[in-house]
Amino acid sequence: MSEETGEQRLARNVSELLSELRVAQAGVQILFGFLLSVVFTAQFRSASGFEKGMHLTAVVLAAVATALLTAPAAWHRMLFREGRRHDILRVGNRMVLAGLGCLATAVSIVVALIAKVVYGPVAMGVVGGLVAVTFVVLWFVVPRLLTAR
Template identity: 55%
Template structure:
């Protein structure tokens, strides 16, 4: 059975929103953790580097929340307006940037925690490996598969 263009668009929107639910849960838990850290006794002993990493990480997690929840708002605001192609195009871009911000926030969290536990030198190395892992798994490999499939760039 062949799906119509409208059915395909409906399915694509539903799939995208479901995928974003997974990412949203993770980033919201991370954001809560990062907020709680600032109110601990250990935070009062943090040095300037740790406070800076914490702040930047919080800002990346805020950006990730905004970017990953925006497609749901777009869908709701444009519901039944015949705008599914626009919703999908914009939501895909927002989701990609949201995932990039989530990867940066996760990497910053690893940097912060490793710095506290083992020191800055080791923390930078572990954070670099973490960043490379996210970039490879979330971006490089999917783009390579997309290119190999002949679908071009996003």
């Protein structure tokens, strides 16, 4: 079995990054679509200013996550013929991590908002916090623990 060259490894890494983005982008698109549709309901009009603020925060975070998670694909389309795969991979990795952070925060806010509307402010804090901790542990802590081994 022959070893891959540095250029082959770089091409594979960029391909893997773009494939991983497809999974994250689907989640962002579903969340974003849901968040956009909520404002056109009668119940939303009667929401408190705090609830509307939480919703807007989640919308902005979902929009930023969308931008961050689609940027590497756009960069690849614009820069790969110029031999800039290393730059795409290096900066793209940071953008994806930031995008995942925005996505996790947006989902946590949406779940907290739902818990507040249905059960009240205590449930908002508990459920929203548990969801946020779940994302942090599964997406960021566990990989660090696996790396340390």
